[in-house]
Structure formats: C-alpha cells, structure tokens
Amino acid sequence: MKVIVIGTGVMGKNHARVLSALGYLSGVVDVDEKRAKEVASRFNVPWAKSPQELNFDAAVIATPTETHYELARALIEQGKHVLVEKPFTHSIAEGEELIELAKEQNIVLGVGHIERFNPIVSFFKKMNRDGNLITIGAKRVSSFPSRIRDVGVIMDIGVHDIDVLRYLVAEVAEVYARGGKIKHEKYEDHASILLGFKNGKNGYIETNWLTPKKIRRLWLTYDDCYAEGDYIGQWVEISSSKMRVDEFNVYDAEIDLNIRHINLRREEPLKRELVDFLGAIENHKAPLVTGADGLMAIKIAQAALRSLNTGRSVEVD
Numbered sequence: 001m002k003v004i005v006i007g008t009g010v011m012g013k014n015h016a017r018v019l020s021a022l023g024y025l026s027g028v029v030d031v032d033e034k035r036a037k038e039v040a041s042r043f044n045v046p047w048a049k050s051p052q053e054l055n056f057d058a059a060v061i062a063t064p065t066e067t068h069y070e071l072a073r074a075l076i077e078q079g080k081h082v083l084v085e086k087p088f089t090h091s092i093a094e095g096e097e098l099i100e101l102a103k104e105q106n107i108v109l110g111v112g113h114i115e116r117f118n119p120i121v122s123f124f125k126k127m128n129r130d131g132n133l134i135t136i137g138a139k140r141v142s143s144f145p146s147r148i149r150d151v152g153v154i155m156d157i158g159v160h161d162i163d164v165l166r167y168l169v170a171e172v173a174e175v176y177a178r179g180g181k182i183k184h185e186k187y188e189d190h191a192s193i194l195l196g197f198k199n200g201k202n203g204y205i206e207t208n209w210l211t212p213k214k215i216r217r218l219w220l221t222y223d224d225c226y227a228e229g230d231y232i233g234q235w236v237e238i239s240s241s242k243m244r245v246d247e248f249n250v251y252d253a254e255i256d257l258n259i260r261h262i263n264l265r266r267e268e269p270l271k272r273e274l275v276d277f278l279g280a281i282e283n284h285k286a287p288l289v290t291g292a293d294g295l296m297a298i299k300i301a302q303a304a305l306r307s308l309n310t311g312r313s314v315e316v317d
C-alpha cells in the first residue's frame, strides 16, 4: 500500500517520519515547494505540489484546517483512503458531506485525534468503571503558536480533550464555555469548558495558548479513588483511601492515602494512530477514530464557541 502525506509542516513531517519507518511512505505534497523538497529528500520519496501528480492508495492530510474539506473531497471522489488531521473540517456541513462521500466510495476515512492513542487514554479506557465516575477534567495549556491562523484554541487543541472525554465517558448533551482573546487578534485564545454528558456525568476542560509552561493532564474522580494522567510523561497516578469522609471530621482525621504511580510503557501515539489507520484499510474495518467521531468533536467545539459568544449553555445536536 502506498501512502502520501499532504502538508509537510510541523505535523506532516511527523507523519512522513513514522510512515517512512513503517515502510509505507510513497511521496509528499506541499504547495510550498521548498518544504516538500526538503522532506522528500530526507525520506527519499518523490514530492509534488498537488496529489494528482503522484501514484498512491491512501493519504494523510496535514494542512491547515480550512483546506481539509477541498483536499479530502477530491481524494475520496477518486476512491483514496484518507486520514484527515484534527480538527476534521472547518464546518459541520463539510464534515457531513465527507462522511457521506466516504460511505458511497467505500473508503476508510479517519480523523487524527491522536490523544486516543496515548497510553494514558488506553489505560483509563480499560479501567473506566462507568458507574462510579463522578467527574472528569483535562488541562491543555501552552504558549502561543504563531503558525495557527485559521482557528482558535478550542478548535485547535480543545478538540483533543473534547474527543477524549467523549470517548471515555459518553455523548455530550450540553456545553457551557467562558473565555476570550487576549493575544490573538481574531480568535479565542483561552477557554474553560463545562460538558454535561448524556449519562448525567460532568466534565471540565481548561485550554489556552497563553501559559509559558506546556501542560497536558487528564484526571478522573471516582467515588473511591482519584486518578490523574500525564500525556507528556505517559504516567498515571491513582490515589485511594479507606477513610470515608462522612465518618470523620476531615480536618482532624489522619488520611491513610494510598498512592500508586504507574509509568506506562512509552509508545508514540502517532505510530499507534497510523498503524490503526493502515490496519483499517488492510482489514476493511473502521479506524478507532472515524469521520463521525471527528464530526462530533467539531459539533461540540462549535457549541462551546456559541456558548462563549452568547454567555448561555448550548445543547449539542
């Protein structure tokens, strides 16, 4: 199977590196000739300014969000399998059209919600004891990325947590968001998002482009333990105590806290994502993150943006 990467910027270079190591990379495309040539020569594959000039079976689209729809539509119409970087598309209508088209053409359409492939998310998915989860939260903050021009922080990085929380808990019924722009001239650069899930649980996401330190954390509060995971360090920590808070005065009691720190086996999430996409094509099955998942993430992100602009909570369709 021949796979090309369209867009050889920050993310496209990583896709090219991993696909080359897996033995699948057959070419790279970029409208910026210099970038395309540089990445092509590093991995010893042909380059082009348009995918039409290359021979391939599947493509990874790692270009700015605004371009995802046009590029993906043309490829799907030609019967190519496509992995589109997150956020899936700029508008909900574009995402819906691509999903329909992919069904008609019987091709694999995946979306690059890479954090589902982080070992900490796989760990929490396995340990998820739906019944006694009380709340879930995520923090994704870092400094200003000057290259992201076409979306705000919710669509750019908030969608990672929206997808993970939805994957771990349930479909989202309602969203309330506060935030705004301090540094970005056009879009929001900080947001706090409260999610109400259809199973009655709640979730919270804090995201911004204004923090000097890069933090990527996820935490889950159960009725008998508290679990926290670090996406970067790929570790989880589970804290539990035999003490029942209703039996004691919490301020006087000696809390016999049992903390287990678990360093997970380190794995590159992008490699796991691409192996899953290639496996879906080879075995004619759905990838872990489908077009429908990508669409749901942007629906929730857009509901958060509506909430942020109106000051009201918004129901998710």
Ligand SMILES: NC(=O)c1ccc[n+]([C@@H]2O[C@H](COP(=O)([O-])OP(=O)(O)OC[C@H]3O[C@@H](n4cnc5c(N)ncnc54)[C@H](O)[C@@H]3O)[C@@H](O)[C@H]2O)c1
Binding pocket: 006, 007, 008, 009, 010, 011, 012, 029, 030, 031, 032, 035, 049, 061, 062, 063, 064, 065, 067, 071, 085, 086, 087, 112, 113, 114, 147, 156
């Ligand atoms: N999954 C992740 O963790 C992650 C991380 C970073 C970026 N991304 C996503 O990857 C995508 C690209 O982001 P980036 O940070 O790599 O951007 P970037 O600006 O570094 O790179 C984008 C590249 O696409 C090229 N390009 C633009 N329009 C094109 C077109 N029509 N055809 C071919 N090439 C075109 C540009 O010349 C540029 O080289 C975005 O959707 C972004 O959200 C995902």
